[in-house]
Amino acid sequence: MIEVRDLNKRFGSHAILDGVSFRIEKGESVVIIGRSGGGKSVLLKHLIGLLQPDAGQVLIEGENIVAMNERDLLRIRRKFGMLFQGAALFDSMTVAENVGFAFRRERTLPSHEIRRKVAEVLEMVDLPGIEDKKPSELSGGMRKRVGLARAIIYRPEIVLYDEPTTGLDPIVSDSIDQLILRVRDRLEVTTVVVTHDMRSTRRLGQRILMLHNREIHAAGTADEIFNSPDPIVRRFIEGVSDPKELAF
Amino acid sequence: MNFGGSKWFTEWLVGLGRITLLARESAGSLLRLQVAWRDLLHQVHFVGVKSQSVVLITGAFTGMVLGAQTYFQFHKVKMDTAMLAVVSVSMCSELGPVLTGLMVAGRVGAAIAAELGTMRVTEQIDALRTLATHPVDYLVVPRLLALHIALPLLTVEAIAVGIGAGYLVGVFLLGVDPVYSWYNMLRYTGTGDVIVGLIKAVCFGGMVALVGCYKGLYCGEGAEGVGRATTEAVVYSSIAILISNFFLTLTLGRILDTL
Numbered sequence: 001m002i003e004v005r006d007l008n009k010r011f012g013s014h015a016i017l018d019g020v021s022f023r024i025e026k027g028e029s030v031v032i033i034g035r036s037g038g039g040k041s042v043l044l045k046h047l048i049g050l051l052q053p054d055a056g057q058v059l060i061e062g063e064n065i066v067a068m069n070e071r072d073l074l075r076i077r078r079k080f081g082m083l084f085q086g087a088a089l090f091d092s093m094t095v096a097e098n099v100g101f102a103f104r105r106e107r108t109l110p111s112h113e114i115r116r117k118v119a120e121v122l123e124m125v126d127l128p129g130i131e132d133k134k135p136s137e138l139s140g141g142m143r144k145r146v147g148l149a150r151a152i153i154y155r156p157e158i159v160l161y162d163e164p165t166t167g168l169d170p171i172v173s174d175s176i177d178q179l180i181l182r183v184r185d186r187l188e189v190t191t192v193v194v195t196h197d198m199r200s201t202r203r204l205g206q207r208i209l210m211l212h213n214r215e216i217h218a219a220g221t222a223d224e225i226f227n228s229p230d231p232i233v234r235r236f237i238e239g240v241s242d243p244k245e246l247a248f
Numbered sequence: 249m250n251f252g253g254s255k256w257f258t259e260w261l262v263g264l265g266r267i268t269l270l271a272r273e274s275a276g277s278l279l280r281l282q283v284a285w286r287d288l289l290h291q292v293h294f295v296g297v298k299s300q301s302v303v304l305i306t307g308a309f310t311g312m313v314l315g316a317q318t319y320f321q322f323h324k325v326k327m328d329t330a331m332l333a334v335v336s337v338s339m340c341s342e343l344g345p346v347l348t349g350l351m352v353a354g355r356v357g358a359a360i361a362a363e364l365g366t367m368r369v370t371e372q373i374d375a376l377r378t379l380a381t382h383p384v385d386y387l388v389v390p391r392l393l394a395l396h397i398a399l400p401l402l403t404v405e406a407i408a409v410g411i412g413a414g415y416l417v418g419v420f421l422l423g424v425d426p427v428y429s430w431y432n433m434l435r436y437t438g439t440g441d442v443i444v445g446l447i448k449a450v451c452f453g454g455m456v457a458l459v460g461c462y463k464g465l466y467c468g469e470g471a472e473g474v475g476r477a478t479t480e481a482v483v484y485s486s487i488a489i490l491i492s493n494f495f496l497t498l499t500l501g502r503i504l505d506t507l
Binding site for chain 2: 045048050070071073074075077078080081082084085086088089090091101102105150151
């Protein structure tokens with residue numbers, strides 16, 4: 001369903017991705033882990049065409065989206081939903097306007113039907129009855145839930161999550177993880193999560209890819225990665241810093 | 249080799265290319281009629297209604313100062329009643345569109361750059377794109393159209409208020425004959441002057457919108473990036489208005505002369 005071939009990306013003189021290749025099958029739940037600033041979010045944004053690589057291919061159901069212009073990409077993006085790190089809610093709109101945005105833009109559904117769908121999807125993310133609130137009135141966890149509701153209202157085939165639990169307390173993080181699993185199971189979507197939260201990784205990942213030094217350093221099932229003898233993988237999982245990096 | 253200069257020149261060329269592509273994409277979006285009409289109305293309200301105080305004050309005091317200065321000079325050669333004609337022609341073809349354009353650049357251009365810049369740094373523009381919405385259709389075109397519509401209307405208002413204020417100053421403060429002043433104004437102000445002013449206003453509206461949108465969409469990271477984008481939007485659109493005004497005056501003058 002998603003195939004990345006030999007992806008390269010630089011920002012100025014700084015290389016972010018160098019020859020990244022992997023494949024994600026339909027219905028799979030994949031977690032991409034790696035150090036902060038290691039290029040995970042950049043990689044995720046390439047999957048939906050928000051960033052263009054310097055070289056390489058991104059194939060969505062066999063179509064190379066790298067060669068597409070922004071208007072052609074709009075068609076491909078209908079297959080995707082994406083939850084951003086800061087939720088990226090439109091702060092000038094209410095929750096209902098945010099969540100129903102895609103339908104209001106398409107103008108294919110009557111307003112009462114859009115209201116019904118908004119209520120239904122807010123129910124799914126455990127936030128019923130907050131349609132008239134503004135994003136500024138919501139907590140971090142609630143914003144993420146609304147962001148997720150907005151991403152899944154039009155039933156995408158693939159949902160991308162950019163650091164879904166970053167900045168949240170462990171209890172809220174756990175509830176977001178449960179929500180991601182619920183969405184995956186109920187809507188039968190392909191799930192790609194970028195995170196450095198090991199608890200979330202263990203819970204969400206059927207398969208794990210570790211991005212390190214601009215390339216996929218390790219890939220495998222959750223058990224394979226968590227039991228890996230590789231020192232780089234072990235250090236990351238156990239949260240042990242490299243003594244060489246300590247600049248005291 | 250002057251690396252600073254060559255970097256500045258490269259960035260300037262890149263900016264020029266991007267703004268041209270933005271203009272082309274906007275024109276394409278307009279032709280496809282992919283305009284968010286509700287947002288267009290909102291923007292027309294924001295540009296037109298909320299700029300009233302700025303435009304009224306600018307128009308009125310410019311007309312008053314121009315009227316008084318012209319009177320002081322013309323009084324020496326006993327041409328007092330030509331004062332209002334000078335105010336009228338200047339307001340219609342130059343001061344009305346230019347000053348309205350500059351004031352709107354300061355108020356609206358800055359607001360556009362700040363709003364779009366904030367949307368960019370908080371990933372709201374990326375979110376729009378993931379929701380299969382082209383940022384040009386949703387953000388740029390309504391603002392561009394709104395300025396094309398509202399700026400000529402605001403210019404007409406500034407011209408009318410400026411002439412009215414000049415008339416009041418001339419007649420009631422400086423004692424100029426009202427009938428001859430009015431007669432001379434109508435005699436020396438041509439339809440061409442009004443048309444030139446309106447064409448300029450349409451052009452300036454496009455410049456303010458495009459520069460504001462471009463600076464917002466391509467702004468740097470963080471609060472500093474948004475701040476810089478806002479400042480640059482005002483400075484660049486003001487400079488664009490002042491420079492293009494000269495060329496528009498020459499070109500439109502020649503065209504109207506041949507008609």
